[in-house]
Each structure stands twice: as C-alpha cells, then as structure tokens.
Amino acid sequence: MVSRVRRIIALMLVDAVLINLAMYLALILRFDGFSKIPAAHLASSYQLLPLFTGVLVLTFYFTGLYNRLWRYASIGELLAVTSTVSLGSVIAIAAAYFFSAGTLQFSRGVFVLQWLLNVFLIGGSRLGWRLLRDYGLKPGPTKGGKPILIVGAGDAGAMVAKELKNHYNGQINLVGFIDDDPSKKKLQILGSLVLGGREEIPDIVKQHGVQEIVLAMPSAEGKMIREVVEICHKTDAGVKTIPGMYDLLEGNVTINQIREVQVEDLLGRAPVKVDLDSISHYLKGEVVLLTGAGGSIGSELCRQVAGFSPKKLLLLDVSENNVYDIEMELSNSFPQLDIYPIVKDVRDEQAVEQVFKLHNPKVVFHAAAHKHVPLMEVNPEEAIKNNVMGTYNVASAADKFGANKFVFVSTDKAVNPTSIMGASKRVAEMVIQHLDTVSSTNFVAVRFGNVLGSRGSVVPLFKKQIAEGGPVTVTHEEMVRYFMTIPEAVQLVIQAGAMAKGGEIFVLDMGEPVKIMDLAESLIRLSGFEPQEDIEIVVTGIRPGEKLYEELLTDEEGVNATNHKRIFVARPHDINGKLIEERVNNLRKGITPRNKYETEGFLQTFLPEFRNDESKMTG
Structure with missing residues (x-):
C-alpha cells in the first residue's frame, strides 16, 4: 500500500512538472521565442499555472490514470491520456475564464498548443518508460540463446x-x-x-x-x-x-x-461458445441433482454447474469413493456452496424417491449409466437394470415431485445400435420421451460421441500401452470415432438444458470423425516414439457390439438446427407409450431379463431390427 501511494505521488510530481513545461513551451511556440512573449501573457501564465496544474492532476487522479500499469503502456493507454488531458483542459479553461472575469490576457492559440504538448509530454513519458523497461533495461537477444x-x-x-x-x-x-x-x-x-x-x-x-x-x-x-x-x-x-x-x-x-x-x-475444433445468461437463468438459485456424479462426465458436470451458483448441489453416485472425491474437490473450490453427497443406486426406486422427497431438486442431470460396450455384452441384463430401469426411476421421481428440467446424458451408440449398451440407452431415450408427453417436467436427451480422457476410453488405454512399451491395440484399421474433450461436452450438455422445451433429443456437433489408427500413431509420436519401429500397433479385430463408425441420428429422425451452431435437435417420431408402460411395469415387478437371449428379446420389443439376423445364445 505504501509503495502504491509513493508511486502515485511520484507520478503526480512528474505530471506537474510536465504541465508547467507544456505551458511555457506553448508560449514560446506561439510567440516564436521566449523573449518575444508579451509581458501581459507571461504574467497571466503565472496566475494560470497553479489552476491548470491542480485541475489536470486531480482529473488524472479521479479518472484512474494513476491506477494503470504503465510498463505495459500501449495505444489504449495513450487514448486514455488523450481523453483525460482533454477533459482536464476543458475544465481548467472554463474555470480560468469564469474566475478571471476578463482580467487575464491570454491567446487561445496557447491553449490549443498547451493541450497538444500535454498529450505529447504526458503520453510520451508513459510510453518512454515502457520503451526504457523493454529495451533499455534488458540485455539484447544473444546469438547463443x-x-x-x-x-x-x-x-x-x-x-x-x-x-x-x-x-x-x-x-x-x-x-x-x-x-x-x-x-x-x-x-x-x-x-x-x-x-x-x-x-x-x-x-x-x-x-x-x-x-x-x-x-x-x-x-x-x-x-x-x-x-x-x-x-x-x-x-x-x-x-x-x-x-x-x-x-x-x-x-x-x-x-x-x-x-x-x-x-x-x-482433435481440436472451433471453440465452444455458450449463452451464459440462459444457463445462469435456469441453474442459479435452484436445487440441482446430478446422478453418476463421480464419473468422468458427472464430475465435470458438477464442476461446471457449481460455477452457476445453484442453491444446493446433490451429488448422487453408487460408489462412495467417487462421491467422496468429488465432494472434497467441490468443497475446496466452492466453499460457500451447499453440497450434499448421496450414496444411492438409481436402480433402487424407493431410495431415489426418498432423495426427491427430501431435497425436491428442480433440475436433474442424469449421467449414471453402464457405458462399457464389451462389459455389457458379457453382463447384458445389468444394462437393462441400470440404463433403462435406473433412468425410469430417476425420471419418474422428477415427474412425481415436480422438477422443472430433466437432462439425460445419452450416446451416439444409441443410434441404430449394434451393442447391448447402445440399445439400452436408446430405450432409455424412448422412456424419457414418453414421460415428456404425460408430465409437466421438460425431459430431454443429449447425444454425443467418445469423450477424451473418460474412464475406459481409448486415449488412456493407448497411453498406458505406450508407457508399458507396447503393443498398442486397435480393433480395426478403418475404425473411426467422434471425439470431444470432457469440458467441451459438458458445456454443451448444460447449454442444451437451457434450450430444452421438452421431448427433444439434442445432438452435439462432434466435428470430423477421427480414424483410430491415426490417433494411435499420433499418440505414439507425441510420446517420442516411432509407430511400428519403437512401439508396435496390433490389429485385434472388432469386439462384440462394436461398429466401424458411429452415427448421431437415425434415418427417421433427421435433424433441425437450433440457435446454437454446435447443437442440433432430432425430429421426434412416434413413441409407443403403451408398450413402454407395460415393459417398465414388468421391470418394477422384478420381471427382468436373466441372460443375453432374454435381454435381446426385451430390446427387440422396442427395436425390432436389433440383432434380428443374429443367432440367439443363452447367457
């Protein structure tokens, strides 16, 4: 504080000297030399100098000119000097004419010259300090650098x-x-x-x-x-x-x-821009529930939602370690935020309802899901319990307790699905679209592709394989995928929630798809190795349920633009509400698929084309 006051005082003294110098230089220029200045003008300058000096220095002070870091002086600072000098000069000249009552003899041309000289001297002093700092006080570049x-x-x-x-x-x-x-x-x-x-x-x-x-x-x-x-x-x-x-x-x-x-x-693309006003409007001051709060997407949702000042943030996850980690992180980053950790399973209908009854959340982001394609091929019935029944439990509680918005985090694998996981997510989309038709809550889904750095995704796997010396495994030479960073995907999910009117499936613009083989080669080179020389790449063959390429829309859906250039909305098509209610009621009664054959049969009641040409195998 003391050093700041000393700095301001020093600048004021320098400016006072420069203002006086500008006055005398203006007289000399106006009358072609000091000896030719009329005595009356010189006498008037002695009377005006204290007024001009005081008014200009005070103007500089109150307009914040002394609060700038002049070591970084640039065009913006010179414009600030020009406007401040102009303001101070106008005030000083007006005061001079008002108080002198016509007794002073002074040329108007001197005032103009003085204004120009003040701008030049005061602005020049600031710019000169920067030049001295940047070039005069530092060693020049060395050829040995x-x-x-x-x-x-x-x-x-x-x-x-x-x-x-x-x-x-x-x-x-x-x-x-x-x-x-x-x-x-x-x-x-x-x-x-x-x-x-x-x-x-x-x-x-x-x-x-x-x-x-x-x-x-x-x-x-x-x-x-x-x-x-x-x-x-x-x-x-x-x-x-x-x-x-x-x-x-x-x-x-x-x-x-x-x-x-x-x-x-x-994998870069154009920067994401969100409408912060609309996001703030639906999150600020609200109780927000995030399921799957400790996962890759869920935890980033927590971080970003916390920045929009919700009234309370409910962190629900089946893993106590995940809940603990994200709660500790958010408590440190947002100490004023009311954070409530909840260790619950979305498959437990009564537990989910109890959460809604106790906290009455108005905005729900549902990110809890089983997402690993190969694992769900081996444990297919679990995809139905978690991805379908779990989604229904949370969504129906949102309807029952009057939530405003319900945002379901879906996947591009739900489009023309070939995997159990993808098909279960597509059925979950149908569930919330049906609920939207019978509820005052706005239910929407958001689809996007692979997320860089999420658990089980390809990039962490490749990094681990490279660290171990290889080989790096790719399932097919022509395999392509869409990619997004976690913060980018979550930002667009939150934006889609702000745009939701109910029943939409929002589709995120994922940019250009990336060939997995190219990704593996690039990652090896970034690690300082040469593909196939230092680190081998092995093609292992497509795993059960995998596609060579992913889609973001079904043929029936098509797409409509929204007012956000990175978000589109799938055109809705008929949903069989009666079938959904019937199958969900069976699940609620405990009538669930018990093996791969029964799971595929369950999914085919909603998606007739799903694996209808494949032989059925009991699990």
Whole structure:
C-alpha cells in the first residue's frame, strides 16, 4: 500500500512538472521565442499555472490514470491520456475564464498548443518508460540463446513472441515465424521475419539449428494441427503449443501456458461458445441433482454447474469413493456452496424417491449409466437394470415431485445400435420421451460421441500401452470415432438444458470423425516414439457390439438446427407409450431379463431390427 501511494505521488510530481513545461513551451511556440512573449501573457501564465496544474492532476487522479500499469503502456493507454488531458483542459479553461472575469490576457492559440504538448509530454513519458523497461533495461537477444521457431504469424504468435522476449530475451534466439499465408512471407513481427510455410519447417530447423518449435494456432482445426505436428516430428526440435481458444481467457498468453502438445490438440475444433445468461437463468438459485456424479462426465458436470451458483448441489453416485472425491474437490473450490453427497443406486426406486422427497431438486442431470460396450455384452441384463430401469426411476421421481428440467446424458451408440449398451440407452431415450408427453417436467436427451480422457476410453488405454512399451491395440484399421474433450461436452450438455422445451433429443456437433489408427500413431509420436519401429500397433479385430463408425441420428429422425451452431435437435417420431408402460411395469415387478437371449428379446420389443439376423445364445 505504501509503495502504491509513493508511486502515485511520484507520478503526480512528474505530471506537474510536465504541465508547467507544456505551458511555457506553448508560449514560446506561439510567440516564436521566449523573449518575444508579451509581458501581459507571461504574467497571466503565472496566475494560470497553479489552476491548470491542480485541475489536470486531480482529473488524472479521479479518472484512474494513476491506477494503470504503465510498463505495459500501449495505444489504449495513450487514448486514455488523450481523453483525460482533454477533459482536464476543458475544465481548467472554463474555470480560468469564469474566475478571471476578463482580467487575464491570454491567446487561445496557447491553449490549443498547451493541450497538444500535454498529450505529447504526458503520453510520451508513459510510453518512454515502457520503451526504457523493454529495451533499455534488458540485455539484447544473444546469438547463443536457444533457437526457437513459432508456427503461426497471427495475434497468438505475436503474443507468444512478446512473452518470450519479455521473460527470456537474453536466453532465447527467436529465429522467426512460420505461416502458410504467402502474403506474410518476409514480413517482420517484433523484429523477426516470417520465413515461409509449413512445408519449409524441416529446412528452416536444419538451417538455423532450431531446438524448439512453438505452435501458436489456437483456433486451428485438429486436422491442420496433426499435419503440422507430423512435419515437426520429422525434425529433431521439440514441439510445444499454447492452449486452444477454449482455454485462453481474452486472448492472453503467458509463458506458463506454453506446454507440450497433447492428443486433445490434434482433435481440436472451433471453440465452444455458450449463452451464459440462459444457463445462469435456469441453474442459479435452484436445487440441482446430478446422478453418476463421480464419473468422468458427472464430475465435470458438477464442476461446471457449481460455477452457476445453484442453491444446493446433490451429488448422487453408487460408489462412495467417487462421491467422496468429488465432494472434497467441490468443497475446496466452492466453499460457500451447499453440497450434499448421496450414496444411492438409481436402480433402487424407493431410495431415489426418498432423495426427491427430501431435497425436491428442480433440475436433474442424469449421467449414471453402464457405458462399457464389451462389459455389457458379457453382463447384458445389468444394462437393462441400470440404463433403462435406473433412468425410469430417476425420471419418474422428477415427474412425481415436480422438477422443472430433466437432462439425460445419452450416446451416439444409441443410434441404430449394434451393442447391448447402445440399445439400452436408446430405450432409455424412448422412456424419457414418453414421460415428456404425460408430465409437466421438460425431459430431454443429449447425444454425443467418445469423450477424451473418460474412464475406459481409448486415449488412456493407448497411453498406458505406450508407457508399458507396447503393443498398442486397435480393433480395426478403418475404425473411426467422434471425439470431444470432457469440458467441451459438458458445456454443451448444460447449454442444451437451457434450450430444452421438452421431448427433444439434442445432438452435439462432434466435428470430423477421427480414424483410430491415426490417433494411435499420433499418440505414439507425441510420446517420442516411432509407430511400428519403437512401439508396435496390433490389429485385434472388432469386439462384440462394436461398429466401424458411429452415427448421431437415425434415418427417421433427421435433424433441425437450433440457435446454437454446435447443437442440433432430432425430429421426434412416434413413441409407443403403451408398450413402454407395460415393459417398465414388468421391470418394477422384478420381471427382468436373466441372460443375453432374454435381454435381446426385451430390446427387440422396442427395436425390432436389433440383432434380428443374429443367432440367439443363452447367457
């Protein structure tokens, strides 16, 4: 606090001197020399100087000019100086004419010159301090510094270069920039040239002995980043990147954010933008229930929902360890939030109803599910109990106790399903669509594909296999999947909840599908190895229930656009409510499938085409 006061006082003294200097320089310029200044004008200046100095310094103070960090002075700060000097000058001139009552003799031209000189001197002092700090007080770049090449000659590339020079100017040698825009070639950015396009990276690295390449392409598509990384890996230089646009806040890049390239960067897409006002409106001040709260999707839902100030957050999961972990995390991050941990099984109808009776949640996110395709092929009846009956229990309680919104987290595997897991999720979608027709609660489902980093997903598996020295296992050379990061998927789920009117199945734009073989090769290279040389890739064959490619819509559904360019809504088609009620009542009575044959029969009553050409096997 003391140092801040001293800084402000010092700035005020400097400005007072500059304001006085501007007055006398204005007189000298107006009358072509100090000796030619009329005595009356000189006498008037002695009377006006205290007034101008006091008014301008006070104006600077009250408009916050002394609260700026002038070491980062730029055009914005110079505009602030210009507007503040203008305001202060107008006030001072008005006060001079009012109090002098016409007794002062002073040329109007002097006032104009004084204004210009004040802007020049006061603005120049700030900019001069920055120039002194950036260039006069630091050692210049050394040829012996670490040679660095930046890929991307846009705003992000310029910010990276600026950060590197500010923090490591004596330790790095910025060789230049790479950009595919031919119009930028040979142009300079902060004193460094744009040397060429991506295809020239190997030659430039070799020519300049580049040791590190920094990717500054935060909004580039994953395909482009993959191509650039492939080229960079043909060199001996290390490769790093800045965060994607989703992670950047207001375009700021810091040295700490420059990191190793990760697989998420290779799957990048346009940044997600959400309507924060609509999200806040339906979550703020409400009791929110999240089932499957400790899972990959559920825990991220908890983190993001907690940021919208709900009245109470109910964390329901069958695993006490999962509930404990997410409760501890949220308690530290949101100490003021009312968090209630619940260890319950969604298959227990009475326990679920008790939760609703006790807490009366108004918004429900249902993420509890069995999701692993191969495991559900071996334990098919459990998919019905958890994914169908569990969904019905939570959804019917939401209806019974008057919840406003119910958002069901579904999957692209529910479309034309070939797996028990996918079929069970499709039936669960039908259940909530039916309930929407008979309830005042808005029931909606949200479908998306694979989520990077979720438990049991392919990327953690590949990383584990690489760490063990291989081999990396891929089920088929042509297998493709859609991918999203966990925060991105959850953000769109919450946004879909804000858009829900009832009965919709929202479909998230997953971008371009990614070939799993390409993903495996990229991940091996990111780990510093060469595919099939250092780490072997083995094709194991498609597992039961798997598809070569996933779909997001059935032929009957089609798709309609919404006011969010990343979210679409499937057109609803007829749901057999009578059949759903009949089958669900059987489940409630304990009449559940007991093996694979009975499970497939149960699913085929809803989905006649499901495995109708496959031989039935008892389980």
